[in-house]
Amino acid sequence: MDCVTILAQAVKAAGPKAAEESIVPIDLFWEQITSLDKLEALMFISFGAVCLVYGWRVFKILVVISFGLLGLLLGIMVGDKISGEDSQLIGGLIGLGLMAVLSVPLMRWAVSILGAIAGGILTSGIWYASGLTEKYMWAGALIGIVAGGMISFIIFKIAVILFSSLGGSGLMVTGILALLYLYPQTTERVEELIFTHKWFLPVTLIVPTLVGLILQNKFVKGSKEWDL
Secondary structure (H helix, E strand, O other): OOHHHHHHHHHHHOOHHHHHOOOOOHHHHHHHHHOOOHHHHHHHHHHHHHHHHHOOOOHHHHHHHHHHHHHHHHHHHHHHHHOOHHHHHHHHHHHHHHHHHHHOOOHHHHHHHHHHHHHHHHHHHHHHHOOOOHHHHHHHHHHHHHHHHHHHHHOHHHHHHHHHHHHHHHHHHHHHHHHHHHOHHHHHHHHHHHHHOOOHHHHHHHHHHHHHHHHHHHHHHOOOOOOO
């Protein structure tokens, strides 16, 4: 079954049944937002702004951090299979160090992978915002992964700008929503927007990402020293 057929079926299936097939972890996102205090939220916004506008300057550090966190997660998962909290800790630390170190000599591959992941996140976000059934969201994500991966291998700078803009946007949005949640006047409104309107989170993520893409592309063109 090709992607076009799946897309058509998903459009027909979208409707009352979509809510029953929810697979997007909104509760997890909400938990991350509500767990931040004011200082942490401001740090998220500040670091996110740097990544959004100047990610092309610090992309190597961002790649190492991203792959280190990925290695940490994979290490914890492996440690959990072995069983025992000590195994999770050791596995996480080993995974963190290994992935972070490997990302340095394989920088171009690492950036391309992050670019592909960013493309998948963006297209799956559009899928979710459109109200299509979440059961087939993987099809929308797959389109973005393929497109993002191809662009990343062809134009390296695009991959850098794409993943750093998306990462910065995610941090900024999380920080801003956390700040709004801390004020009683906006707490209920923020919760209503996140849980009631599917378009809200994708739009708040995609719009700053597009701004970052435009700004970083402009800055990169004006910098003669920029290179891998």
